[in-house]
Amino acid sequence: MNLFQPIGAALGAWTGSVAAALIAGLDRIVSPRVVRLVEGDDGGFAVEAAGKAENIPARIGFSDGTLSAPNLAPLFRGSRVEIVLQPKRFLLRPLELPARAADFLEGIVRAQIDRLTPWSASEAVFGCSAPAASGAESITTMIAATTRKVAMSYVQAVSGFHPASIAVCTDVSERDAGRVKVFEQKARGHLDAAHLSRALLIGLGAVAAAALVSVSVAAYVADNLGAQEDELARQISARRAAIRAGADGGDRSPVAALERRKxxxxxxxxxxxxxxxxxxxxxxxxxxxxxxxxxxxxxxxxxxxxxxxxxxxxxxxxxxxxxxxxxxxxxxxxxxxxxxxxxxxxxxxxx
CATH class of the missing domain: 3.30.1360.100 (General secretion pathway protein M, EpsM)
Structure with a gap:
């Protein structure tokens, strides 16, 4: 068992990276339409979409976790939906870090999220603004965080319309932090990293099983042909020996019998x-x-x-x-x- 666990972990990691690369490549090749829902003061959303048709609503109501407006299915299906919530739904905190921490910003914030927010890492969703220099050796970033429950209430309201992806964002005006994304979910049907990785594992297993069967059949056929070849060689040797014995003479030899018949x-x-x-x-x-x-x-x-x-x-x-x-x-x-x-x-x- 200990031998197969590292192999399984390595295959899982490899198929996961391949699946992620395939999905990323597909997203670059086929860019979905972006539909942006900007939350207003009344809790509803203004709709921003490129090439918006007349039958698509300009505003969508939201109540009890449900979006209310006509023609939502053609608006959301296959699109990238960005839900821009008001900053009041988030906990906003600046964080000053050493300049060399810019490449590891998200990991550092995740490790300290329980100290920066009232929630644990499993309960919270968060995002960081682009770091800005605050000195020769330090940077500052704005952290926007909220509970996963709040974010998922909006995501679930949209996911029923089968969008390509859903992102939850907010606009942080403090220190010109701009728009901060706190959550994103790929929802391109069944084409996500987990499903694709599982499909790759199943495909590898099927190929390995087919290869094993082919090797077994080839070995069996080779053994069978080898046995037949040995038997033919034995019969040929016996026949040659009989011919040589007949050529040596004797009344019962085949040559003598042919001579008598002649x-x-x-x-x-x-x-x-x-x-x-x-x-x-x-x-x-x-x-x-x-x-x-x-x-x-x-x-x-x-x-x-x-x-x-x-x-x-x-x-x-x-x-x-x-x-x-x-x-x-x-x-x-x-x-x-x-x-x-x-x-x-x-x-x-x-x-």
Whole structure:
């Protein structure tokens, strides 16, 4: 657990900074319209907006935490709303600091807010005016502070209209401090730093999970392919060994079996050559079947019985006989015969 906590904190800090940078960049690219609500003595607000249309009210009432005026939704939606409250709602105090503290002004005031105001840091909202030199080695700033409850009553009244951001300010006339912002809230829908940081963390987690699954699948596929490759290599080695063993000789070797088959199986070319030598010129073979060592021929001849002794005289044939009756049709030029014989395997034709 102790190992993952620093990693989680580092990732959270990184995604938070990235989210803040993205939102800041988006705000610079897409600048929302500024709508300024300036509080009057009666508690209502005067409206200041660039390019204000006729249907946008010039003044808005405020009572019991609710703004009352027509057409507020198109006025506030997507805009930056600055609520300028009267100074009487704030505690204003000057603060003198060393000149080198100008870069750390907000942090210094936050650390001392419980001494400068009646409220703690969690209860108060505050802002500081731009520091002004009050001597060679000192600066002076005006602090405007009020309770968070007061500021949020105005912010909540506006946030229901979905503005891009809401800021609470006041005009400090003392020492020409100008306008001081005490609170700001980004309200661009769901695009705030917290939501975007959480989305980035979820995206990183999804990418990490996908990478882990990919690595696991790749390792499994690699192991499976490696096993198949080993099995193929083993089979190839076994087959090569068997071929080498057969090449060394022996009656049971594959080479010997092929050699025996070569001499024991009759060759079709030799059978045809032998038949052409023993059959007379007036004999025509129309069908020939050779299966293993059995030969069957059919055809037409002038003298069918004389073919039997002629075939048996050849050293390539034996046991010649008729396997079907000899017939003679009126249209045939001779007798139609059907003879079968056993073939004696030989690889050379007898002269």
């Amino acid at each position: 001499y024991e199986t009759p060759a079709s070319v030799i059978v045809l050559e032998a038949l052409s030598q023993v059959l007379p010129d007036h004999t025509y073979v129309t069908e020939l079947h050779l299966a293993a060592n059995k030969l069957q021929i059919s055809g037409i001849t002038r003298d069918a019985p004389s073919l039997i002794p002629l075939i048996e005289q050849s050293p390539h044939f034996a046991r010649a006989t008729f396997y079907a009756p000899t017939t003679r049709a009126p249209s045939d030029p001779g007798e139609r015969f059907h003879i079968e014989a056993r073939v004696e395997p030989k690889n050379t034709v007898a002269p």
